[in-house]
Amino acid sequence: MTSLADPKGGRPAPLHTTFLGKSIRLLATVAITLLGLLFVTFMIGRVMPIDPVLAVIGERATQQQYDETFIALGLDKPLIVQFGIYVRDVLHGDFGTSIRTGQSVAEDIRRVFPATLELATLGTLIGVVLGVPLGVVAAVRKGTWIDQLARLVGLIGYSIPVFWLGLVGLLVFYGILGWVAGPGRLGIFYQGLVEPITGLLLVDSLLRGNITVFKDAFSHIILPASILAYYSMAYISRMTRSFMLEQLSSEYVTTARVKGLSEWKVVWHHAFRNIRVQLITVIALAYANLLEGSVLTEIIFAWPGIGSYITTSLLANDMNSVLGGTIVIGAIFVGLNIFSDLLYRFLDPRSK
Amino acid sequence: MSAETSLKEWLLAEEPQSRRQARWGAWYQSWLTFRSNTLAMAGLIILVLIILAAIFAPLLATDDPFAQDLGQRLLAPGVDGHLLGTDSLGRDIYSRLLYGARISIYIVLLVAMVAPLLGLVIGTIAGYMGGWTDEVLMRLTDIFLAFPRLILALAFVAALGAGIENAVLAISLTAWPPYARIARAETLTIRSADFIHAIRLQGAGPIRIITRHIWPLCISSLMIRVTLDMAGIILTAAGLGFLGLGAQPPSPEWGAMISEGRKYILDYWWVATIPGLAIFAISLAFNLLGDGLRDVLDPKEGGA
Numbered sequence: 109m110t111s112l113a114d115p116k117g118g119r120p121a122p123l124h125t126t127f128l129g130k131s132i133r134l135l136a137t138v139a140i141t142l143l144g145l146l147f148v149t150f151m152i153g154r155v156m157p158i159d160p161v162l163a164v165i166g167e168r169a170t171q172q173q174y175d176e177t178f179i180a181l182g183l184d185k186p187l188i189v190q191f192g193i194y195v196r197d198v199l200h201g202d203f204g205t206s207i208r209t210g211q212s213v214a215e216d217i218r219r220v221f222p223a224t225l226e227l228a229t230l231g232t233l234i235g236v237v238l239g240v241p242l243g244v245v246a247a248v249r250k251g252t253w254i255d256q257l258a259r260l261v262g263l264i265g266y267s268i269p270v271f272w273l274g275l276v277g278l279l280v281f282y283g284i285l286g287w288v289a290g291p292g293r294l295g296i297f298y299q300g301l302v303e304p305i306t307g308l309l310l311v312d313s314l315l316r317g318n319i320t321v322f323k324d325a326f327s328h329i330i331l332p333a334s335i336l337a338y339y340s341m342a343y344i345s346r347m348t349r350s351f352m353l354e355q356l357s358s359e360y361v362t363t364a365r366v367k368g369l370s371e372w373k374v375v376w377h378h379a380f381r382n383i384r385v386q387l388i389t390v391i392a393l394a395y396a397n398l399l400e401g402s403v404l405t406e407i408i409f410a411w412p413g414i415g416s417y418i419t420t421s422l423l424a425n426d427m428n429s430v431l432g433g434t435i436v437i438g439a440i441f442v443g444l445n446i447f448s449d450l451l452y453r454f455l456d457p458r459s460k
Numbered sequence: 461m462s463a464e465t466s467l468k469e470w471l472l473a474e475e476p477q478s479r480r481q482a483r484w485g486a487w488y489q490s491w492l493t494f495r496s497n498t499l500a501m502a503g504l505i506i507l508v509l510i511i512l513a514a515i516f517a518p519l520l521a522t523d524d525p526f527a528q529d530l531g532q533r534l535l536a537p538g539v540d541g542h543l544l545g546t547d548s549l550g551r552d553i554y555s556r557l558l559y560g561a562r563i564s565i566y567i568v569l570l571v572a573m574v575a576p577l578l579g580l581v582i583g584t585i586a587g588y589m590g591g592w593t594d595e596v597l598m599r600l601t602d603i604f605l606a607f608p609r610l611i612l613a614l615a616f617v618a619a620l621g622a623g624i625e626n627a628v629l630a631i632s633l634t635a636w637p638p639y640a641r642i643a644r645a646e647t648l649t650i651r652s653a654d655f656i657h658a659i660r661l662q663g664a665g666p667i668r669i670i671t672r673h674i675w676p677l678c679i680s681s682l683m684i685r686v687t688l689d690m691a692g693i694i695l696t697a698a699g700l701g702f703l704g705l706g707a708q709p710p711s712p713e714w715g716a717m718i719s720e721g722r723k724y725i726l727d728y729w730w731v732a733t734i735p736g737l738a739i740f741a742i743s744l745a746f747n748l749l750g751d752g753l754r755d756v757l758d759p760k761e762g763g764a
Contacts, residue, residue, distance in 0.1 A: 137602070144603030148612070152619040267691055267744040269698050272718055272736030275725050279733070283726040400608040404699055408722070418611070419703055422618050434615045442606045 130453075138446055143195070145438045149431045150194050154187070203432030208424045213432035217414060221436070222307025223293060224406065224413030228398045230310075230333040235340030235398075236391055242341070243348025247356060248375055258345050265342025270401050274335050274408035281331055289327040291410035298324045332409040336401055340394040347390045348383070355379040385455045392448035396441045493756045500752020506745035514561035523552035525559040525712050534728045545730045547720060553731065556712035557738050563713045564742060567628055567697045567706075568690055574632040575689075576682050579639025584670050584678065586640070587647025598644065605637040610699055617705040624713075627706040631696050635689065639682055646678045688750035691743035698739050714739050 161177050169177075178184060182193050197204070203213035246258035281287045289295060293309060298321050302313050310329065313322035355361060356379055364374045403415030410416070414433050421429035472489075476482035494500055513520060522543065529550035537545040543554040586597035604612075616630035650656060651674075659669055700706040701715025709716060714735040721732030 140599060141603050141606050144600070145607065148603075148607075149615065152615050263744065263747055267695075267747050268740050269695050269702070269715070269718075269736060269743075271699065271702050272732075272739065275718065275722060275732050276736070279725050279729055283729075396608070400610050403610060403614070404702065407703070418614065422614065423704065427618070430615060430618050434611050437611050438607055441608045445606055 134446070134450070138442070141442050142439060145435060145442065146195055146198060147191065149434055149438075150191050153427055153431055198435060203435065204428035206421065206426055206429045206432075208421055208426040208429060213429050216417065216429065217432060217436055220412055220414050220417045222304075223411060224399065224402050224415060226308040226310060227329060227333055227336065227406070227411060227413060228395065228402050230329060231336030231398050231402075232340055232391065232395045234334060234337035235344055235394060238337070239341035239344030240348050240387065243345035244352050244375065244380060246345065246349045247352030248371075250353065255349075258349060261338075262342045262346045265339050269404075270335065270339060271404040271408050273338070274332065274405050277331055277335050278408065288331045289324065291408075293325065293328055293412055294321070295324045295328070332405050332411060336398050336405055339401055340398055343394050343397065344387075344390060348387060351383040351386050352379060355382050385452060388455075389448035389452045392444045392451070396444040399437055399440060490756050494752055497752045497755060499748045500755070503745040503748025503750075503752065506741055507749060510561050510742050510745065511565065513558050514565050517555075517558040517562060521552075521555035521558050523555045525551060525556040526710050527551060534724065534731065536728075537730050537734075544734050545728075547717070547731050548724060548728075551710075553717075553734055556717060557714070557735060560712040560714045560717065560735065560738065561742075563624065563707055563711065564694060564697070564739075567624060567631075568693050570628045571631050571635060571693045571697075572686050572690060574628065575635040576639045576686050578632065578636040579641075580643045580675060580678060580682060582636070583640035583643025583645075584647045584674050587644040588651055588666060588670055588674065594644075597640070601637045601640045604634065605641075607634065609634040610696055613696060613700060614703070614705065617700060622705045622708060624707045624711075627697055627700045630700070631693060634696075635693065638685060638689075642681050642685055643678045646681060647674055650674055650677055684750070684754050687746065687753050690746040690750065694739065694743045694746065 161174055161181065161183065182190055185193075201214050203217070205211070206213050206216055209216055242254075242258050242261070246255040249255055278290070282290045302309070302316050302318055302321050305312050305315055309325040310322060313319075313325055352375075356375075361374060361379055364378050365371075369378075402411075402413060403418060405411065406413045406415035407419055414437065418430055418433035418437075421427075421433070470481065471485050473481065473485060476485055522541065529546075532540065532542070532546050532550040533548055535542050535546040535550075537543065537553075539545065542552050544557065545553050547553055547556070582597055582601065586594040586601075612634045613627075613630040616633055617626055620626040620629065647670075656669060656673060659673060664673075697706055698713075698715030698718075701713040702719045704716070704719060707713035707716055709720070717735035718732045718739075721728070721730075721735070725732050
């Protein structure tokens with residue numbers, strides 16, 4: 109209740125400026141965006157040149173079967189009603205049945221998703237561990253070789269196709285040097301040895317105490333994760349650098365320096381402290397981008413994640429799976445965007 | 461010599477005598493700033509070379525890019541007069557690269573026309589009309605902006621069918637939101653300017669004001685953004701081609717060429733590696749050029 113009251117004790121503040129009002133507005137934005145996502149995928153499903161009825165019953169069905177399925181799928185209803193049904197189904201976690209695997213799409217996605225999650229998470233972790241210090245040092249030593257290096261890393265990251273880098277990585281580190289394992293998530297001898305708990309192989313093998321499986325899984329994941337990490341490193345270091353430059357040119361930094369604080373303290377205890385919130389939002393966005401980038405990477409590395417799932421389905425004209433995968437990635441993407449927005453709003457006092 | 465110096469003087473005159481001289485002078489000044497930026501010039505040169513290669517592909521090519529010769533398959537670079545080797549069907553990779561440049565440039569140009577135009581129309585209408593129109597259009601923009609671009613393009617192409625034109629359409633449909641935002645922001649600042657009021661008093665309708673007076677002023681900021689986006693467009697198009705959703709075989713599209721060479725990567729590295737270098741070169745060129753253009757045309761954003 110206090111949040112609704114005007115701090116000066118006068119009339120209550122208008123709803124849209126209060127915490128509650130903002131939260132309602134944000135929720136509405138999320139809802140509209142997700143509804144928009146569903147609408148787009150729904151329309152894509154409609155303009156498909158594939159007959160959804162034939163896709164279910166096959167081409168040899170009789171006219172009667174065709175008509176029955178047509179009605180069962182709700183295709184005789186007006187578009188807006190069909191959309192309503194579609195939204196209801198999706199909200200219940202029902203993305204329809206995959207023509208290719210014959211299972212429910214939601215079940216399929218649940219099965220393949222941990223692989224993507226593991227890959228993208230490790231990629232982001234590596235990207236953060238390398239990208240943040242690189243960005244900070246580039247800002248502190250602006251104009252020196254390390255700054256140029258950071259710029260080069262970014263420039264290359266924005267210019268190289270991820271699937272090509274993956275191929276070349278495979279050629280060099282697997283084909284020539286033999287440092288890592290080849291495509292796939294696990295060597296053929298290790299498959300099924302670890303009973304899944306979380307679905308993340310690295311975590312599961314550790315929890316079950318199976319070090320050999322862990323080593324093999326690590327050897328498989330490290331290359332694709334590093335390839336993805338390169339892209340998030342490029343993005344994160346660039347943003348870190350510009351945030352740090354902004355801080356380093358402000359007056360409190362000058363004051364701290366004049367006071368005689370060591371450069372280390374000025375940089376890490378003063379300037380870096382103030383960019384943490386911004387940085388978290390950037391990392392959330394980098395994570396979202398990585399989920400997308402993993403689509404192409406997964407194909408190169410035969411990684412059985414959601415990217416492989418979408419593209420294999422795509423080539424098999426299995427539209428339910430494609431759209432289901434698109435919705436899941438889209439929703440996570442939207443979620444991470446909003447999460448980073450929220451973090452920024454609530455953690456950074458300057459934005460209030 | 462003297463003609464050259466007088467032209468330079470004419471261009472750099474402190475007090476231009478005509479509107480034309482002032483305009484050309486301003487362009488020349490920008491060019492001088494741009495030219496002093498080594499990296500941007502490097503980008504421009506690479507780009508010009510690629511465009512020339514695309515234009516003169518029939519002259520530069522040593523072989524027919526579509527001619528298969530199974531006896532000559534998977535030759536290493538340099539063998540039998542094949543400068544960059546041959547692919548799995550014995551086609552000359554160098555010649556295919558040259559013709560592939562045409563496809564990449566064609567895609568980029570189409571997207572660079574369609575997407576900003578779409579964004580310009582939506583953004584200026586939203587900015588000029590304000591109110592509900594603005595709210596609805598900007599919500600739409602936000603929705604599209606919140607989507608993962610490649611995935612959405614993937615779904616679009618899946619629905620429309622594979623092919624270059626559909627790839628262009630799909631990329632454009634996912635690329636317009638940033639342009640709409642820029643155009644709207646520009647419109648908001650221009651809308652309340654005195655000269656717009658003056659035109660309105662003279663009886664100009666909203667369509668005339670938007671197309672004749674607001675659009676020209678939005679172009680330069682859109683141009684910078686387009687140049688910066690071109691690398692992204694190329695990478696997305698190559699990604700779609702790699703997935704088999706862009707240009708269809710036997711078309712020598714670079715992404716599709718990588719996809720064809722992928723099977724042989726461990727034994728015949730050049731088949732997939734060389735087209736990737738071409739993609740890298742053209743997107744690097746656009747990135748360098750875009751950075752340089754931003755420094756010239758929009759000094760407040762550059763530097764940092």
